[in-house]
Amino acid sequence: MTSFHLKATPADSAPLPQRQGARARRALSRVDPMRVVLGALALIPTLVLAFLVYKIFSEAWPAIRFNGWSFFTTKTFTMGNLYGSALEHRNGQVAAGGAQYGVLAFVLGTLLSSLIALLVAVPVAVGGAILLGEKLPAVLQAPLGVFLELLAGIPSVVFGLWGVYSFGPWLSRSVYAPISHLGLPWLSAGVSSNGQGLLTSGLVLAVMIVPIIASITRELVRSVPGNTREGAAALGLTSAESVRVVTLPFIHRGIVAASVLGLARALGETIAVLIISGNALNTYPVSLFAPFSTMASTIAAMLDSALTDSTGMAVHSLAEVGLVLVSITLVVNFAGRYIARSLGTNVPIGRGA
Amino acid sequence: MGIWRRLRNVGFWTLCGLAALAIAAPALWVLYTVFHQSLPVIGWRLLTHNTNAGGLKNAILGTLWLLFGVLVLAGIVGVGSGIYLAEFAPRGIGQVARFFSDVLAGMPSIVLGYVAYITLVVQAGWGYSYLAGVIALSVLVLPYIVKTTEVALRQVPTALREGAAGLGMTERIILWKIVLPPALPGIMSGVIVALAISTGELAPLLFTVGFTDNNPSLALTHQQVPYLTSVIFTNLQLPDPQAQYLSAAAGAMSLLLLVILILIGRLITARSVKATRRMAL
Numbered sequence: 001m002t003s004f005h006l007k008a009t010p011a012d013s014a015p016l017p018q019r020q021g022a023r024a025r026r027a028l029s030r031v032d033p034m035r036v037v038l039g040a041l042a043l044i045p046t047l048v049l050a051f052l053v054y055k056i057f058s059e060a061w062p063a064i065r066f067n068g069w070s071f072f073t074t075k076t077f078t079m080g081n082l083y084g085s086a087l088e089h090r091n092g093q094v095a096a097g098g099a100q101y102g103v104l105a106f107v108l109g110t111l112l113s114s115l116i117a118l119l120v121a122v123p124v125a126v127g128g129a130i131l132l133g134e135k136l137p138a139v140l141q142a143p144l145g146v147f148l149e150l151l152a153g154i155p156s157v158v159f160g161l162w163g164v165y166s167f168g169p170w171l172s173r174s175v176y177a178p179i180s181h182l183g184l185p186w187l188s189a190g191v192s193s194n195g196q197g198l199l200t201s202g203l204v205l206a207v208m209i210v211p212i213i214a215s216i217t218r219e220l221v222r223s224v225p226g227n228t229r230e231g232a233a234a235l236g237l238t239s240a241e242s243v244r245v246v247t248l249p250f251i252h253r254g255i256v257a258a259s260v261l262g263l264a265r266a267l268g269e270t271i272a273v274l275i276i277s278g279n280a281l282n283t284y285p286v287s288l289f290a291p292f293s294t295m296a297s298t299i300a301a302m303l304d305s306a307l308t309d310s311t312g313m314a315v316h317s318l319a320e321v322g323l324v325l326v327s328i329t330l331v332v333n334f335a336g337r338y339i340a341r342s343l344g345t346n347v348p349i350g351r352g353a
Numbered sequence: 354m355g356i357w358r359r360l361r362n363v364g365f366w367t368l369c370g371l372a373a374l375a376i377a378a379p380a381l382w383v384l385y386t387v388f389h390q391s392l393p394v395i396g397w398r399l400l401t402h403n404t405n406a407g408g409l410k411n412a413i414l415g416t417l418w419l420l421f422g423v424l425v426l427a428g429i430v431g432v433g434s435g436i437y438l439a440e441f442a443p444r445g446i447g448q449v450a451r452f453f454s455d456v457l458a459g460m461p462s463i464v465l466g467y468v469a470y471i472t473l474v475v476q477a478g479w480g481y482s483y484l485a486g487v488i489a490l491s492v493l494v495l496p497y498i499v500k501t502t503e504v505a506l507r508q509v510p511t512a513l514r515e516g517a518a519g520l521g522m523t524e525r526i527i528l529w530k531i532v533l534p535p536a537l538p539g540i541m542s543g544v545i546v547a548l549a550i551s552t553g554e555l556a557p558l559l560f561t562v563g564f565t566d567n568n569p570s571l572a573l574t575h576q577q578v579p580y581l582t583s584v585i586f587t588n589l590q591l592p593d594p595q596a597q598y599l600s601a602a603a604g605a606m607s608l609l610l611l612v613i614l615i616l617i618g619r620l621i622t623a624r625s626v627k628a629t630r631r632m633a634l
Contacts, residue, residue: 032525034524034525034528035437035524037433038433038434038436038437038441039437039441039442041429041430041433041434041437042434042437042442042446042499043450044430044495045434045450045457045496045499046449046450046453046454048492048495049453049456049460050453051468052457052460052465052468052492055471055472056464059467059471123372124372124375125376126372127371127372127373128369128372128373128374128375128376130369131366131369131370131373132373135366146615146616147380149615150611150612153549153550153611153615154380154383154553154608154611155553155582155604155607155608155611156553157553157585157586157589158383158553158604158608160589161386161390161589161600161601161604162382162383162386164589165390165597166382166386167379167382207380207383210375210376211376211380214376238359238361238362239366240361240362240364240365240366241358241362243365264459268459268461268462268463270461270462270555271555271556271559271582271586275586275589296461296463299463299464299467300463300466303467303470303560315471318467319467319471322461322463322464322467325461325463325464326460326461326464329459329460329461330456333455333456333459337455
């Protein structure tokens with residue numbers, strides 16, 4: 001303020017207390033209770049996340065000790081004889097006699113079903129969204145948005161209901177049965193009458209994540225500036241060429257981001273898969289048509305009976321399954337976010353609805 | 354135009370058309386299955402009787418009661434958190450909190466259910482209860498509300514804040530009178546989406562709230578709560594056709610609830626577009 005007053009004068013030192021008062025007042029206003037409350041609320045998601053990670057890890061810890069590396073190299077997941085008196089001791093930990101825990105079959109089930117879902121969903125969602133975004137009259141865009149939003153919001157248990165009553169039996173009858181007669185590898189064994197299995201689950205997961213990817217892609221298509229499209233048309237490009245030259249370069253990063261979101265959803269999906277997977281235990285899926293299990297569906301399916309294990313090791317082992325699931329989901333999330341950011345975009349958050 | 358280019362054009366759009374069909378057809382099939390399967394039991398009985406008497410009254414009430422809890426808990430925490438991140442957070446803290454909130458959004462819902470079960474139902478000793486379920490659901494949708502609130506607030510032009518500060522308004526007045534009103538529709542539609550997600554979730558509730566054929570009580574702990582997605586899941590596995598019809602009817606009911614929530618959200622968003630236009634003028 002007094003930049004021309006270079007020398008200290010008595011007049012300068014006089015207002016000092018007042019200035020200190022102002023500073024104190026400013027410091028006080030910085031601890032405005034409203035800010036404190038809001039700041040505390042803003043910490044909650046971080047604290048909850050920290051607690052979740054800590055809790056799942058500490059719950060899994062006895063199982064990590066008990067199972068050792070064989071958890072990651074074996075496919076047999078059995079709680080042993082919960083009603084016998086024999087106990088299994090290993091690495092200072094106790095489990096029911098005959099208990100053995102391996103996660104490999106579930107990891108494979110989760111990855112395969114999610115991969116099928118992604119491979120089917122991305123082309124369908126992107127192709128459909130391009131058509132809807134480019135060709136559909138503007139009047140119909142808003143109702144279409146509501147429709148896609150509704151699809152994304154359909155409860156996963158409803159997809160399970162559809163899969164087990166309609167889609168699965170139809171697939172089994174009209175698709176799997178004829179194909180399995182051909183005796184092709186991966187495409188013959190294990191067909192069940194209601195179609196419960198790997199491919200059915202992958203396809204249902206695809207149906208679940210298509211609306212997520214499609215609605216994001218459609219928004220992206222609509223955000224492409226109209227004059228670039230007009231320019232392409234003026235150069236004599238067909239509308240398909242215009243999509244390739246103009247629209248796709250604009251939206252491909254966003255498609256990657258949307259696909260990551262869809263994949264994350266498929267990896268963590270529990271209830272629909274629980275209903276449609278057939279819950280095969282202790283085995284790798286023998287074919288695309290055969291029953292299988294995922295990590296998420298196994299936790300949901302076994303938690304009830306695991307509670308009857310008086311040694312607690314069954315519940316701890318399910319926590320270890322959860323820990324693996326969380327790790328894979330987080331890696332996909334981080335990798336996706338990293339890729340998306342290096343492409344100059346962001347992964348939207350959300351569970352689809 | 355060459356014949357090949359023309360053919361490729363037609364071919365491309367045919368493929369896109371098939372893809373669009375592949376989006377719509379399964380979805381319509383799902384809706385058809387649910388409504389067709391529930392036809393035999395559709396009627397007022399669904400609204401007037403409880404699940405043990407072929408109705409859904411207790412499950413509908415329970416779902417609404419759970420949604421109310423999520424609205425209060427996740428609403429307060431999420432909106433407050435979003436306000437802080439958009440308006441007050443120092444750069445570093447903001448980035449960290451935002452990052453972890455996004456990570457939380459990626460947590461598999463069954464893991465939330467597991468931890469909620471171990472911590473709240475068993476260790477806290479609440480048993481299967483309303484509060485355990487509301488907390489699990491709230492954690493699930495919290496990141497969503499945080500994000501939409503922050504985005505809605507960031508869309509309010511900085512000029513408004515500067516103008517208000519220039520007129521000598523305090524921080525608090527600026528927030529309540531200047532910044533929040535135009536952002537409110539955006540915030541509310543985010544909360545509505547969170548409620549829509551909660552309506553359809555089962556994994557976090559499966560091991561936290563239990564189920565009962567009675568109406569939900571107002572007790573926060575030690576009382577099980579009935580809800581729609583549980584009816585779908587449980588009855589689906591029963592051999593009795595009547596139970597299976599009820600399962601589908603519960604599905605139809607949760608879809609109806611979903612449509613209502615989406616329409617409310619759309620109405621609010623439409624108003625928010627108007628509000629934004631007003632601000633721009």
